[in-house]
Amino acid sequence: MSTATDKRKAPAGERVADWADGRLGIYSLAKANMRKIFPDHWSFMLGEVALYSFIIIILTGVYLTLFFHPSMNEVEYHGSYVPMQGVLMSEAYASTLDISFDVRGGLLIRQIHHWAALIFLAAMMVHMMRVFFTGAFRKPREINWLFGFLLFVLGMFTGFTGYSLPDDLLSGTGVRFMQGAILSVPVVGTYLSMFLFGGEFPGGDIVARFYSIHILLLPGIMLGLLVAHLILVFYHKHTQFAGPGRTNNNVVGMPLLPIYMAKAGGFFFLVFGVISVISAIASINPIWALGPYRPDQVSTGAQPDWYMGFSEGLIRVMPGWEINLWGHTLVLGVFIPLVIFPLVLATIAVYPFIESWVTGDKREHHILDRPRNAPTRTAFGVAWLTWYFVLLIGGGNDLWATHFHLSINSITWFVRIFFFAGPVLAFIITKRICMGLQRRDKDKVLHGRESGIIKRLPHGEFVEVHEPLTQEALHTLTAHQQYTPREIGPTVDENGVERKVSRTERLRARLSKAYYGKDNQVAKPTVEEYKEITSGHGHH
Amino acid sequence: MKKLSARRRHPLAAVVVLLLALAATGGLYAAFAPADKAQADETAQSLAIEEGKKLYTVGCASCHGTGGQGTSDGPSLIGVGSAAVDFQVGTGRMPAQQPGAQVPKKKNIYSQAEIDQLAAYISSLGPGPVTPTEKQYNPEGADIARGGDLFRTNCAQCHNFTGEGGALTHGKYAPNLEGVSPKHIYEAMQTGPQNMPSFPDTTMPEQEKRDIIAYIQTVNSGEAETPGGLSLGGLGPVSEGLFAWVFGLGALIATAIWVAAHTAKAKKS
Ligand code: HEM
Numbered sequence: 001m002s003t004a005t006d007k008r009k010a011p012a013g014e015r016v017a018d019w020a021d022g023r024l025g026i027y028s029l030a031k032a033n034m035r036k037i038f039p040d041h042w043s044f045m046l047g048e049v050a051l052y053s054f055i056i057i058i059l060t061g062v063y064l065t066l067f068f069h070p071s072m073n074e075v076e077y078h079g080s081y082v083p084m085q086g087v088l089m090s091e092a093y094a095s096t097l098d099i100s101f102d103v104r105g106g107l108l109i110r111q112i113h114h115w116a117a118l119i120f121l122a123a124m125m126v127h128m129m130r131v132f133f134t135g136a137f138r139k140p141r142e143i144n145w146l147f148g149f150l151l152f153v154l155g156m157f158t159g160f161t162g163y164s165l166p167d168d169l170l171s172g173t174g175v176r177f178m179q180g181a182i183l184s185v186p187v188v189g190t191y192l193s194m195f196l197f198g199g200e201f202p203g204g205d206i207v208a209r210f211y212s213i214h215i216l217l218l219p220g221i222m223l224g225l226l227v228a229h230l231i232l233v234f235y236h237k238h239t240q241f242a243g244p245g246r247t248n249n250n251v252v253g254m255p256l257l258p259i260y261m262a263k264a265g266g267f268f269f270l271v272f273g274v275i276s277v278i279s280a281i282a283s284i285n286p287i288w289a290l291g292p293y294r295p296d297q298v299s300t301g302a303q304p305d306w307y308m309g310f311s312e313g314l315i316r317v318m319p320g321w322e323i324n325l326w327g328h329t330l331v332l333g334v335f336i337p338l339v340i341f342p343l344v345l346a347t348i349a350v351y352p353f354i355e356s357w358v359t360g361d362k363r364e365h366h367i368l369d370r371p372r373n374a375p376t377r378t379a380f381g382v383a384w385l386t387w388y389f390v391l392l393i394g395g396g397n398d399l400w401a402t403h404f405h406l407s408i409n410s411i412t413w414f415v416r417i418f419f420f421a422g423p424v425l426a427f428i429i430t431k432r433i434c435m436g437l438q439r440r441d442k443d444k445v446l447h448g449r450e451s452g453i454i455k456r457l458p459h460g461e462f463v464e465v466h467e468p469l470t471q472e473a474l475h476t477l478t479a480h481q482q483y484t485p486r487e488i489g490p491t492v493d494e495n496g497v498e499r500k501v502s503r504t505e506r507l508r509a510r511l512s513k514a515y516y517g518k519d520n521q522v523a524k525p526t527v528e529e530y531k532e533i534t535s536g537h538g539h540h
Numbered sequence: 541m542k543k544l545s546a547r548r549r550h551p552l553a554a555v556v557v558l559l560l561a562l563a564a565t566g567g568l569y570a571a572f573a574p575a576d577k578a579q580a581d582e583t584a585q586s587l588a589i590e591e592g593k594k595l596y597t598v599g600c601a602s603c604h605g606t607g608g609q610g611t612s613d614g615p616s617l618i619g620v621g622s623a624a625v626d627f628q629v630g631t632g633r634m635p636a637q638q639p640g641a642q643v644p645k646k647k648n649i650y651s652q653a654e655i656d657q658l659a660a661y662i663s664s665l666g667p668g669p670v671t672p673t674e675k676q677y678n679p680e681g682a683d684i685a686r687g688g689d690l691f692r693t694n695c696a697q698c699h700n701f702t703g704e705g706g707a708l709t710h711g712k713y714a715p716n717l718e719g720v721s722p723k724h725i726y727e728a729m730q731t732g733p734q735n736m737p738s739f740p741d742t743t744m745p746e747q748e749k750r751d752i753i754a755y756i757q758t759v760n761s762g763e764a765e766t767p768g769g770l771s772l773g774g775l776g777p778v779s780e781g782l783f784a785w786v787f788g789l790g791a792l793i794a795t796a797i798w799v800a801a802h803t804a805k806a807k808k809s
Contacts, residue, residue: 040800041800042793042796042797042799042800042801043796044800045796045799045800046793046796048796049789049792049793049796082684082685082758083684083685083688083755083758083759084685084688085685086685086686087685087688087689100767100768101767107767107768111768111769115784115788118780118781118784118788119784119788119789119792122784122785122788122789123789123792126789126793169692169696169701170701170776170777263799266799267795267796267799270792270795270799271792271795274788274791274792274795275788278783278784278787278788278791280769281769281770282768282769282770282772282783282787283766283767283768283769283770283771283772284768284780285776285777285780286766286767286768286771286774288767289701289702289759289774290701290702291688291689291692291701294692296693297692297693297696298696298697299692299696299697299700299701299706300696300697300698300699300700300706300707300714301700301701301704301706301775301776301778302776303776303777303778304777305777305780305781306777306778306780306781306782306784306785309777309778309781395778396778397707398706398707399707399775399778399779401707401711401713402705402706402707402713405711406711407641407709407710407711408707408708408709408710408711409709409710409711
C-alpha cells in the first residue's frame with residue numbers, strides 16, 4: 001500500500017504494537033514479564049501438557065455444543081447407524097449419535113474431546129506428583145498447590161458430568177451409581193437426590209442440569225483458577241533443581257520471550273498433534289455400541305473413566321454392610337466409601353501443611369529437592385499413590401478377573417488387604433530405597449565414581465580405581481540442606497518449675513524425629529570428611 | 541353272474557379270495573403308509589442311538605453314568621435334550637477335562653455326525669430341547685435394533701453391552717461371544733449352560749432369538765465395524781484409561797523430554 005510519497009514507515013508489526021500500547025499500556029507490562037526466566041527440565045513441562053489439553057478440550061467442546069441437544073425427550077432414532085434404527089432414546093443420545101455419524105468431523109472431535117479429557121487429568125496428576133516429590137509446594141507456593149489440587153478435583157467432576165451427557169447405558173449406570181451414593185447419606189439423602197434429579201430417578205432434567213454444570217459452571221471456575229495458577233507461577237518465578245550457579249535467589253534458564261514462547265508454542269502443537277493422532281486411530285466411548293440409557297437395563301463391565309475409578313474401587317471392595325433401625329436403613333456399604341472418597345484426595349492435599357508444621361520452617365524455597373533427599377516425604381507420596389492405584393485395581397476387578405483368569409473374589413480380598421497394607425509396605429520400602437540412594441551419593445562424593453578399572457597393587461591387593469567427581473557434580477550432590485530433628489527443649493525452667501509440654505508439641509517432636517532423626521536420613525558428607533579422605537591417596 | 545356263482549365252490553376259490561384280499565390290503569398299505577422312508581428312518585435312528593450309545597460309553601459315561609443317570613462327577617443327562625448335547629460337545633466343553641470353576645471351551649474333538657449320534661442317544665433317554673434347524677437360527681433379515689434392545693435387557697448384565705464377556709463370582713465367567721456360531725448361540729439360549737439362565741421359546745420366541753443372534757453378529761464378530769478406530773478390546777473405560785496413560789501421556793512425556801533436551805543452549809564456542 002505504501003507509495004513513493006510516503007515517509008518511511010515503521011514495519012507493520014511495530015505499528016500494531018505501538019497502536020496497542022497507546023491504548024493498553026502493555027509495553028511496561030510486557031517489559032516486566034517478557035524476560036521472565038523459565039528453567040529447562042522435561043518435568044516442568046507436565047503442567048504445560050495439562051494446560052494445552054485443557055485448551056484443546058475447550059475448543060472441541062465448543063464445537064460439540066453446536067450439535068448436542070441436552071434434552072431427555074424421547075425420540076425414535078432414524079439416523080444412519082443401522083443397528084439403532086427405530087430404537088427409542090433421549091434426544092441427548094440421538095444427538096450424540098448424530099455427532100458421531102452425521103456431523104462432519106463430529107466423531108473425530110468427540111474423540112479428541114474425550115481423549116484430551118483423559119490425558120488432561122492424567123497430566124494434572126503427574127504434574128501434581130512432580131510438584132509433590134520435588135517439594136515445590138513449600139513456601140511460598142502452598143496456595144498454588146491448593147489451586148492446582150482444586151483444578152484436579154474440578155477436572156474430575158467436569159469429566160464425570162461430560163461423560164454423563166450422552167445418556168448412554170454406560171454413563172447412565174454411572175449416574176445411577178452416583179445417585180445410590182447420594183441416597184446413602186443419612187437423613188437428607190433422599191431429599192438431595194430428589195433435588196438434584198428434579199424428582200424420581202432418572203427424571204427428565206439431569207442431562208440439562210449436567211450440561212450447564214459441564215460447559216459453564218465448572219469450566220468457568222477452572223478457567224479462573226487456571227489463570228490464578230499461572231499468575232502465581234509468574235509471580236513466584238519458577239523453581240529449579242540445584243546446580244552450579246543456581247541459588248535460592250535466582251532462576252537459570254531461558255527468557256519467556258522469545259525462546260520459551262517459541263518452545264511452548266511449538267509444544268502446544270505437538271500436544272495437539274499427539275492427541276489428534278490418538279483420537280484418529282483409537283475409539284473412545286463408542287456410545288452407539290452401548291445403547292441408550294434405560295433404568296431397567298444394566299451391563300457388566302460398567303466402569304467410570306479412570307479418574308473416577310478409585311471411587312468405583314471403594315464401592316466394589318467394600319463389604320455390603322447395612323444397619324436397619326426403626327424402619328430406616330443405613331447403607332454403610334455405600335456410605336463409608338462415600339466418606340472415604342474425599343479423604344483419599346484430602347490426604348495428598350493437606351500433606352504440604354503437615355510437613356511445614358513438622359519442620360517449622362518459615363523460609364522460602366525455590367530450589368527443588370531430589371526425592372531421595374526427602375525420604376519421608378517421598379515415602380509418603382509413594383504410599384499415597386499405592387493407595388490410589390490399589391483402589392483403581394478394585395475398580396476394574398471384573399476385568400482383571402476375566403483377563404488374568406483369576407477369581408473376582410480373590411481380587412476383592414487382595415484390594416481389601418492392600419488398602420491397608422499397601423501404603424505401609426510402600427512407605428517402608430521407598431524410605432529404604434531413598435536412604436540407600438543417599439548413602440550411594442555420599443559414597444560418590446567421598447570416594448568418587450567407580451570407574452570399573454581394577455588395579456593390582458605391588459603387594460598383590462586388588463583395588464578399583466575411583467575417579468573423583470567434577471566440582472559441579474559435587475555441588476549438585478551436596479546442595480540440599482538437611483534439617484535436624486526438633487527438640488522439645490528443656491522441660492524445667494531456670495527456677496526449677498516444670499513446664500507443661502503440650503500433646504501437640506510432643507507429637508511434633510516425635511514426627512520431626514521420624515523425618516530427620518539419624519536413622520531416617522543419611523547425614524551428608526561434611527567438608528572435613530571430604531578433605532580428610534581426598535587429601536591422602538586417590539582412592540580409599 | 542352265473543359263471544361267478546357256478547365257480548364259487550371251486551376248490552381254488554378260497555385261494556383267489558385270499559390273494560385278492562392280500563393284494564387289496566397291500567395296496568392300501570402301500571397307498572397310506574410312508575412305509576419305506578419311515579422304516580429307513582427308524583432303522584437309521586436306532587442305528588444313530590446305537591452308535592451314540594457307543595460313543596457315550598467311551599467318552600461320557602465315566603462322569604454321566606452308564607445310563608446318563610449322572611454321577612458325582614457329572615449331572616444327569618436325562619431330559620437335557622439334543623440341543624444341550626449339540627452345544628456342549630459342539631463348543632468343545634464336553635467331554636470335560638480337569639475340574640475347575642467352570643468347564644471351559646476347547647477344541648471340539650467330535651465330528652458333527654458323531655455329535656448328532658450322541659445327541660440322538662441322549663434324547664432317547666428323555667425328551668428335551670431339540671437341536672434347532674437352520675431356519676430357526678439363521679439371522680438373515682432379523683431386526684438388529686430390536687435384538688440389541690433384547691440383548692441389553694436379557695444378556696448384557698453377564699455378557700457386557702456387546703458380548704465381550706464378564707466376570708461372575710469365584711472365577712466363573714460369562715464368555716466373550718465373538719465367533720460363536722448362530723446355532724450355538726441359539727442353543728445356549730435354549731438350554732442355559734452352567735450359570736446361564738435358559739430362555740425357552742415360551743419366554744423368548746424364536747424370532748427374538750434370531751434378532752439377538754443378528755445383533756451379536758453385527759457388533760461382536762470379525763467383521764464388526766468400529767467407526768471410531770481401534771476398539772481397544774471393547775472393554776470401555778478401563779482399557780481406554782490404560783491406553784491414555786501409556787500411549788497418550790507416555791507419548792507426551794517422551795515429547796517433553798525431547799523438547800527439553802533440544803534446548804536453545806548458548807552456542808558452545
Ligand atoms: C475440563 C474440562 C472438560 C472435561 C474434562 C470434559 C470432558 C468431557 C467428556 C469426558 C465428555 C464425554 C464425551 C463423550 O465420550 O461423548 C464430554 C462431553 C461433552 N463436553 Fe466436555 N469436557 C470439558 C470441558 C468442556 C467445555 C468447556 C465444553 C463446551 C464449551 C464442553 C462440551 C461438551 C459437550 C457439548 C459434550 C457432549 C457431547 C458428546 O458427548 O459428544 N466440555 N466432556
